[in-house]
Amino acid sequence: MAARSDGAGPQTGGTERGGGASSGRAGTGAAAARSGVSRLHIPHPPARPGDRPDFSYLKISPAGSVPRPDTTASLVEIEPLALQMVRVLDDDDHAVGPWNPRLDAEDLQVGLRHMMLTRRFDDRMLRNQRQGRISFYMKSTGEEAVSVAAAMALRPGDMLFPSYRNQGLHIARGMSLIDLMCQCLSNTRDMCKGRQMPVMYHSSSGNIFSISGNLATQFPQAVGWAMAAAIKGEDRLAASWIGEGSSAEADFHHALTFAAVYQAPVILNIVNNQWAISTFQGFAGGEHRTFAARGPGYGVPGIRVDGNDFLAVYAVTQWAAERARRGGGPTLIEHVTYRAAAHSTSDDPSRYRPQEEWQAWPLGDPIKRLARHLIALGEWSEERQAGLEKELDAHVVECWKEAVRYGTLTEGPTLDPLTMFEDVFKEMPPHLVRQQRELAALLASGGIGASGSAEQSGAPSPAAAPEG
Amino acid sequence: MPQMNMVQAVNSALDVMLGRDPSVVVMGEDVGYFGGVFRCTDGLQRKYGEHRVIDTPIAEGGIVAAAIGMGVNGLRPVAEVQFADYVYPAFDQIVSELARLRYRTAGEFSAAVTVRMPCGGGIRGGQTHSQSPEGIFTHVCGIKVVMPSNPYDAKGLLIASIEDEDPVIFFEPKRLYNGPFDGDWHKPAVPWSTHPKGEVPAGHFTVPLARAEIVRPGSDLTILAYGTMVHVAEAAVRIAGADAEIIDLRTLVPLDTETICESVRRTGRCVIVHEATRFSGFGAELSATVQEECFWHLEAPIERVTGWDTPYPHAFEWEYFPGTARIAAAIRRVMEAA
Numbered sequence: 110m111a112a113r114s115d116g117a118g119p120q121t122g123g124t125e126r127g128g129g130a131s132s133g134r135a136g137t138g139a140a141a142a143r144s145g146v147s148r149l150h151i152p153h154p155p156a157r158p159g160d161r162p163d164f165s166y167l168k169i170s171p172a173g174s175v176p177r178p179d180t181t182a183s184l185v186e187i188e189p190l191a192l193q194m195v196r197v198l199d200d201d202d203h204a205v206g207p208w209n210p211r212l213d214a215e216d217l218q219v220g221l222r223h224m225m226l227t228r229r230f231d232d233r234m235l236r237n238q239r240q241g242r243i244s245f246y247m248k249s250t251g252e253e254a255v256s257v258a259a260a261m262a263l264r265p266g267d268m269l270f271p272s273y274r275n276q277g278l279h280i281a282r283g284m285s286l287i288d289l290m291c292q293c294l295s296n297t298r299d300m301c302k303g304r305q306m307p308v309m310y311h312s313s314s315g316n317i318f319s320i321s322g323n324l325a326t327q328f329p330q331a332v333g334w335a336m337a338a339a340i341k342g343e344d345r346l347a348a349s350w351i352g353e354g355s356s357a358e359a360d361f362h363h364a365l366t367f368a369a370v371y372q373a374p375v376i377l378n379i380v381n382n383q384w385a386i387s388t389f390q391g392f393a394g395g396e397h398r399t400f401a402a403r404g405p406g407y408g409v410p411g412i413r414v415d416g417n418d419f420l421a422v423y424a425v426t427q428w429a430a431e432r433a434r435r436g437g438g439p440t441l442i443e444h445v446t447y448r449a450a451a452h453s454t455s456d457d458p459s460r461y462r463p464q465e466e467w468q469a470w471p472l473g474d475p476i477k478r479l480a481r482h483l484i485a486l487g488e489w490s491e492e493r494q495a496g497l498e499k500e501l502d503a504h505v506v507e508c509w510k511e512a513v514r515y516g517t518l519t520e521g522p523t524l525d526p527l528t529m530f531e532d533v534f535k536e537m538p539p540h541l542v543r544q545q546r547e548l549a550a551l552l553a554s555g556g557i558g559a560s561g562s563a564e565q566s567g568a569p570s571p572a573a574a575p576e577g
Numbered sequence: 578m579p580q581m582n583m584v585q586a587v588n589s590a591l592d593v594m595l596g597r598d599p600s601v602v603v604m605g606e607d608v609g610y611f612g613g614v615f616r617c618t619d620g621l622q623r624k625y626g627e628h629r630v631i632d633t634p635i636a637e638g639g640i641v642a643a644a645i646g647m648g649v650n651g652l653r654p655v656a657e658v659q660f661a662d663y664v665y666p667a668f669d670q671i672v673s674e675l676a677r678l679r680y681r682t683a684g685e686f687s688a689a690v691t692v693r694m695p696c697g698g699g700i701r702g703g704q705t706h707s708q709s710p711e712g713i714f715t716h717v718c719g720i721k722v723v724m725p726s727n728p729y730d731a732k733g734l735l736i737a738s739i740e741d742e743d744p745v746i747f748f749e750p751k752r753l754y755n756g757p758f759d760g761d762w763h764k765p766a767v768p769w770s771t772h773p774k775g776e777v778p779a780g781h782f783t784v785p786l787a788r789a790e791i792v793r794p795g796s797d798l799t800i801l802a803y804g805t806m807v808h809v810a811e812a813a814v815r816i817a818g819a820d821a822e823i824i825d826l827r828t829l830v831p832l833d834t835e836t837i838c839e840s841v842r843r844t845g846r847c848v849i850v851h852e853a854t855r856f857s858g859f860g861a862e863l864s865a866t867v868q869e870e871c872f873w874h875l876e877a878p879i880e881r882v883t884g885w886d887t888p889y890p891h892a893f894e895w896e897y898f899p900g901t902a903r904i905a906a907a908i909r910r911v912m913e914a915a
Contacts, residue, residue: 149628151627151628151631151632157610244701244891245701295891295892299892301891302892303890303891303892303893304703304704304888304890304891304892305703305704305891306701306702306703306704306705306706306891309703321705322662322703322704322705322706323662323663323665323705324635324663354634354635355635357634357635357636357639358635358636358637358638358666359636359638359639359666360666385635386606386607386611386614387607387610387611387632388606388607388611388632388634388635392632392633392634392635393634393635394634455614460611460612461610461611523892524892524893526892526893526896529885529887529890529893529896529897530885530887533886533887533888540856540886541885541886541887544855544885544886548885548896551902551903551906552896555902556902557895557896557898557900557902557903558760558761558813558816558900558901558902558903558905
């Protein structure tokens, strides 16, 4: 950090003192160089492209060292957990300490399978996007445990309010890969009927809420869902996920306030993957305090967990669920992980972070860690791992072959454009009936006005779409 | 004169203003080190420092609110909202605060904030990266609303907006960033270097706010357009074969009613086009204005060609987009009437 504190470029010469190139002018911050004058602090990530990755800022508790309070414990007893890091898997791949959920080998193997399938699905969909078969994609590489372990620790009736990087939830809940692919393809089997960008899945039967392209909106909605469950006297809870970057949105505050006020049965997860497109977690306030520590400020227990430790994520989710089901109200969980891939297919992280960061990430790869643990237990082997990889790859390929039969961006069959007027309202009002007829007539009379056959290049490609 | 695309023109406007006026600051998500997701702020932080080109948390409400505070304290912030579709968390700050500050304090407080945002469709962005919400803002009293259609205007209008003492919502049609898109998505992309408005002075200049421009003189009918639709309307006129006068509004609030009405009184016919949805869209205001001011000169009912009244659908980008076929059909209808 110290190496970066004197500015981002040759002309800024001491930005901490204010003004950058403007110092010497009457405007911003030139006066700030004088002592006793306030200074604008600009957070700096520890490393930029070309620098050696540096995660020394990350406070990591030894595996097994953090106590596990009873789920009925008071806020004061739980509070220290917001500053530590719950970890179960140690450096020798053993599960240790009070948070060990003591899962059967079979459950661990299921978890491993879900995580591996998630990664392979992501890899395949990225390739499909690069080949122009889908318009956009967002990978969850490195964050698979956050979703898969949580989904497995919750009950099927619990309602999930995901962000756009939680595909492991859908996979662990058993959603068909073909359905996910068809959504990304906007084809004739697309659950969204072509109305949403890729990865904006939903599943009412799977109790997974619709993903918005906008950020953090689902967080307070999950609280409302949980309030309804409590009003109705149901034994179900809600869980939601946002990135640490999105925790800057006001909806985060709404969620925590309502959750605390009504002691709603909800688990609020912050996936701290260190990067929100180009801005590191310091721009969401992570320099000064953990994200988990925001919970106690609202009167909500906050737990910080090793998000790449499948067992730890499982255990913490299980703890929070038990507390909620006992009427103990909400829990805020910070999952410390790393966004190994680009933000999206429109992003180029080599512009803003060292390419070797993922290799240097001190909490490792959640898939490798769980596989090594299973091997240490004598319940897994390199051969079985290789065999499963092959099996899952074949499965993904098979699903893709099936999915494209329902159409792609460039090949039919295609959805009927007239369906775009449906579902704006439950009953189509007269003005939309008129517009639908107008489009039908236009399509019947020779089309909508383009000359050739290939989609025009040159459309600007944002790095965002949507943000991290 | 330098050639610029619209991204470079926006960048150049910000560069000029950061260089000229030490009270100008640029702020927004990813605008600093990264240079913006569309590269509009590329290189500016390196040149002017982190206190003048400021990366922000992901919080549009916070960005606009902080910009208001900075404005009240004498700075001239240019805030970027990464996509117009993301502006809604900032809505209260824009509508209840930014727009009304001067009014509610009888002029004692004001904030000269410019809020830039890419808008419009045509990039397969689906419903959260394609919207044209300008009509929502034109309905708010106390903010100016601008949407350029080319690099020259983008730079000149952005400088004028930053220098303006009132808050400005500055929409940048993202489909125009790289070239003058005419609605035909099958054709190879045309760069701005082929267009006269791709020539942009390197230094300071302004295009005045509240002034529309007649981009194609004509006598048969008047087409009112702005942003991307200026180019689509030009292509539609070629298809329809009418001698249309095309007016690029450039500033929606305050509206250049004079240029509009002088034209419609001459031609007697009017087609209004915008990408935004139709119902209560800005076209309704234009249509009402023309009807009020030019009723006795009209030879045919005013036509509106707009986005359908649905959210922007990912799969039906071009069935949704109000393209040349629909505009040409509207031109024929107003020409055949009466």
